[in-house]
Amino acid sequence: MSTVTDPARPAVIQAPGTPPARSRRGSFGFNTISTREKVVRYALLVFVLLITIGPFLWQLSTSLKGSGEDIYTRIPRLLPAQPTLDHYGAVADTIPVWDYAKNSLVVAVLVVGGNVLGASLAGFALSRLQFRGRRLVLGLFLATLVLPGEVTIISQYVTVREFGLANTLFGVALPGMIGALNVLLMYNAFRSLPVEVDQAAIVDGANAWQRFVYIGLPSVRGTISVVAIFAFIGAWDDFLWPLIVLTDPDKYTLTVGLQYLSGTFSNNPRLIAAGTMIAFIPIVIVFATLQRFFFKGVEEGAVKG
DSSP, rough: OOOOOTTHHHHHOTTTTTTOOOSSSSSTTTTTOHHHHHHHHHHHHHHHHHHHOOOOOOOOHHHHTTTSOOSSSSSSSOSSSSOOOOOHHHHHHHOOHHHHHHHHHHHHHHHHHHHHIIIHHHHHHHHHHTTHHHHHHHHHHHTTTTTGGGGGGGHHHHHHHTTOOOOHHHHHGGGGGOHHHHHHHHHHHHHOOOHHHHHHHHHTOHHHHHHHHIIHHHHOHHHHHHHHHHHHHHHHOOOOHEEEHHHOGOOOOOHHHGGGGSSOOOOOOOHHHHHHHHHHHHHHHHHHHHHHHHHHHHHTTTTTO
């Protein structure tokens, strides 16, 4: 039985009795990964995982350790020897944590609502409507991303004070109610929609508002959830801006109010860790609620082949 070889390809000569050389390509044409590469990749993933969730696990462990347990041992111990939930109750006895959490929730709702509505409207206008100066406005949004927040914090405070909103929760929420990054996210999501859909709606007599409500918003729900999560986390975790605007302790947000857990006459790290965990719980709830839309929103606006 004769073997036909391709004259354009050199013949591979193998010694008698040796198995044929195995290709690094799998059955579907993808390159296979060696065992050494797998070990290196998993080691890097474990390292990144420890850096990411390590501080969180340590705070959780500290909040559950009893008062008689030493947390400054030479060899750190992650699992508490005397687990207890008493420190969480002590946080509520030390500071009005639930009032602070309510204030933070009010600010977060205002910021999330402003970003979902305002960023959606701005992103739709920049991507779908034709008006003079559209490129200039888009360039200004991009330019604001270069400036750090500390550069404009003085002008923001002067503006809020001139409006009579100093020492109010609305004054805390106002500067973050429309974020430039969120506008660009919505702009990219709306821009990925087919132009033919807009043209067909215009032929049917739909105006800009109808196209925004009935065509645009249902198609970018994933990106809206991404904007909502980012806006909530930014508003809930903000410390510097509420500290500057608010002067009445009864209006403090949770992040500002937690500073009373660490004072001159009281500095219990278990109590501080318990307060940190209480502030972290709403973020987990929001992400768990919207996470099925979050991963869909990450893909929206990508280049589709």
